[in-house]
Amino acid sequence: MANHPKLVDHEIHRIPVEDFELNYQEYLKDDDDDEKQQVSKASKTRANNGLSYRMKGLFDGFDGKDLKNVIRHIRQRNPRNGEVFTNFMLSGKMEKVVDQHVRDCVHHFARIHPDTGRILGALRGNDFFNFGGLHNNLGNTGKVYLDNLIRGKCGKRKIHKFKPVIDEHSYGKIGDEGKKPVKPTPVTPVTPVTPVTPTPPPAKPRSPTEPSYPAISEKVSDFGLDFEIEREKCLRNKTLFEDPEFPANNKSLYYSNPPRDRVIWKRPGEIIANPQLITQGESRFDVKQGALGDCWFLAALANITLYDALFYRVVPPNQSFTENYAGIFHFQFWHYGKWVDVVVDDRLPTVNNQLYYLHSQDNTEFWSALVEKAYAKLHGGYENLDGGTTAEALEDFTGGLTEYFDLRRSDKATTLAALVKGMEMGSLFGCSIDADANIKEAQLRNGLVCGHAYSITAIHNLSFHGEDLTLMRLRNPWGNEKEWNGAWSDGSSEWTKIDAATKKQLDVQFARDGEFWISFDDFFQNFTQMELCNLTAEIFDEIAEMTGVNRATETHDEHQWHEVMEDGNWSSKEGTAGGCNNNPATYPNNPQFATYFTAPETSIESDGNVTVIVAVLQKYRRELRTQRKDLLPIGVSIYQANGARKSLTSQFFSQTRPIARTSVFVNTREVTVRFRVPPGEYVIVPCTFDAYDDADFLLRVYANGTLRTNLL
Structure with missing residues (x-):
């Protein structure tokens, strides 16, 4: 993460960096100072310092926050599959089952x-x-x-x-019948669009004479x-x-x-x-x-x-x-x-x-x-x-929720904890090695290819020479001989010291098929990026319907993400564009979502807590580029608030710290925060950085236990 200037005399410092283009975002700064929040823009270049994404609470539920404790959890989990965590989507098992289905x-x-x-x-x-x-x-x-x-x-x-909006200058939610329409663009139903300048709006209430929002039903064909x-x-x-x-x-x-x-x-x-x-x-x-x-x-x-x-x-x-x-x-x-x-x-x-x-x-x-x-x-x-950003398109292709790790800024224990949790939840994993800008997909001496996407398909822990060793199975989508050629590669001397039963359990195959094993240490030393796309139970249900292959049946995997979604909008006209909590008078005006989490039936941590990912996605900003409307800096905070039945007040926010939040606001389509909490009631507050900024958003909440939300 880029270095941020300290906040002095209650000033907000905007960081002059270039507009976004690729897939790196800066937020979740580990800063305990809640007095003032910072705003940053997503950058073309990756951050020089810190994590691109820092997963808070990743170790909650583990006995310790070091590599040995994570490895111990791998050994203890899922005896039906031995000690192997296998990702059904990436392992090729689905392909084998479908292929047999075709032949039969x-x-x-x-x-x-x-x-x-x-x-x-x-x-x-x-x-x-x-x-x-x-x-x-x-x-x-x-x-x-x-x-x-x-x-x-x-x-x-x-x-x-899909039906494009009739007026090219008006975008909004094509809502379900009976739902209140959101109204993102300040136009009247009968007059031309008011010209929009690229200068940001002032942080003060808008004049009543400014254009109002039309109902989206007036703009969109059914x-x-x-x-x-x-x-x-x-x-x-x-x-x-x-x-x-x-x-x-x-x-x-x-x-x-x-x-x-x-x-x-x-x-x-x-x-x-x-x-x-x-x-x-x-x-x-x-x-x-x-x-x-x-x-x-x-x-x-x-x-x-x-x-x-x-x-x-x-x-x-x-x-x-x-x-x-x-x-x-x-x-x-x-x-x-x-x-x-x-x-x-x-x-x-x-x-x-x-x-x-x-x-x-x-x-x-x-x-x-x-x-x-x-x-x-x-x-x-x-x-x-x-x-x-690549995450944006990945979500549009899968309906999942994407997170990134910059492995150069992470540590081994954090990375392995993310892998174990993600494997159990059925997330898609990819990894890559940064390439020289002038040399695309160059093969290194160790057989790995720079600038090339690999899939991570399994994790296994075994005892080797009296020490714990974690192995990972990777897959090169080229499906050829371009594989890792170091320790634990196909036919390497290390495999001669492993008994036949263990190799059978791992389904070890030596072939020029793009699949290979590598130690976690070598993986961490050589790869620079890791990407995980979280998929919900509904996605796996549909895949089962498409293919006849049921993931839970084939993998004995009962762990899945549950998801709820809520549409919302920040509207200066409706008084719901409160900005961040640098604006204590207006911050409570933001939409507030009461959320109740129940404990998962089974989880890797076995401590009764719930793993949660909260994501806020601002809508229609790409479509609104024709009006020079760019992405807004957005963020989200989560508060523990048992028994909340109406919107929380300024007094509550002045006395209560969030249990999780994005402490840097960033102008990207979606921001996420991951955390673990005991079951109970919480309130989620999405917001823009500046008050009186108008936009529509989608709130998504993923949890490994059941959950429900409602707008306060």
Whole structure:
């Protein structure tokens, strides 16, 4: 974390750093001074000092805060799986189960259309007759998911049709029927938008004569495009789809900085003969950056190609360039608490007959370019994707909640505690080694590749030469011989000293498959970044529905995150934009959420406390860039307040310290804080740094015990 100046004479010091672009944020400063809070901006460059993310309370529930005590917990936990913590999503076990499912049941996956006589079963159609797409090489998970879609077996996840707002200058929540709409942009229903200058608003109440907020129902159509209906309409009329909501023109490309080259919109069939949606299965090599500064988006997109069950939630398998092709495609994203289906046509920006933005290494493959177009539509245009964080896109692809560790600023015990807890909760883990800016994905002498994403799939503790040793299993998504070649690598001398029963328990396999074991010490010494994406029970339920594979059954894993979400807004008009507690008179006006936690039935700590992650996400700021509205510095505080039935007062806040908080406010889409507390009642207060700043937000609370929230 960057060094912050001391606060003198009750002044607020703003830190002049550049605007954000990549995936590093600064907050959770370990500072016990609650008198004044600080504001910082997310930086392009990583912090020089401190942790990028510091997980407070990570050791609560362990007997001690050192490495030996964490290792002891690994040995004591989960006797049914021996001493191995295995991540179901990353270990490849799901792939093996689905593959067996395909082999056992292939003859069942066929159905005849009563009118056309076509074979509709996903597996039979793809394997034998190429229905569903010539050379559209779906993975086994995609095939099973497609068959379940055809059979009507998938339906737990509610998908909303995405509809852009009618007024390009107005964004707000597309709310569920009956919910009070939030109103993010100061416009009237009948007059033009008041010009917005980039200067920050003064910290004083707004004049009653300023524009009011319209109800979002006045700005948003009730229904968006339906993929099946629009495709059938085009097939019936023998026309190619043209998206009326995201036209092939300059308005969709930019709002302020036009491309330097002359852009021509073309369909894939106009660029190359025999275009395909997916060739040779999805791969991280399908994601190559173009002229747009959205590497943050590409990094997340490459990540989900590693996990079929997540990939096909974003890229539905019921579309192709052959079977029922009509120039229309659809993709699904998590969007501010809801899953939305974004329909687009396949007209893509080109320069000199080449894709101008994201493209695949294989010039016949177009899924990645179409996903980028759908994501651009979701946020109002391609230029709106310029600059962001990988965490932002990862969440939009999974619906999960992402946290980061800078391993150079962490310590071994903290890192291992995070791994153990995350493995038990089913989080996705990735790790990488920083690369030289001029040398991408260079292989080191030890076999590891810089600038390359690895998956962490298991942790095991064993006794070696009379000492505790923690081993980790990593997976290189390339699936080839580029593996770690040091101690505990494939065929190394260390394995000759391990008995056959232990190797069988670990499922040790020596092959050029990208999977290898490495000691925790070597991992910590060589890797520089670790990323975990927390997934909820609902996500695993849907994956089970898609694939027929139940995580709990296959892994004997009963530990899952429970999640609640609450929509809210900071409104100067409604008196709910109180700012941080540097403003004691207005701070209590912020929305306050009473939250009750119950103890988890089982947990790694076994001390009865609850592990909690609170996240506050500000909504629509990317879409509002056309008005020069940037991200606001935001934060959140949590207070213990048993029996709270109405909003807490200034007196309460003046006398009570928060039990957890983000003590540095940062202008990023989402801030998080992790902590452990006894079961009970707490109040969560999200806020902006300055009072009278208007914005919408989504509050998410993850806990390993059950929980409930309500607005006070």
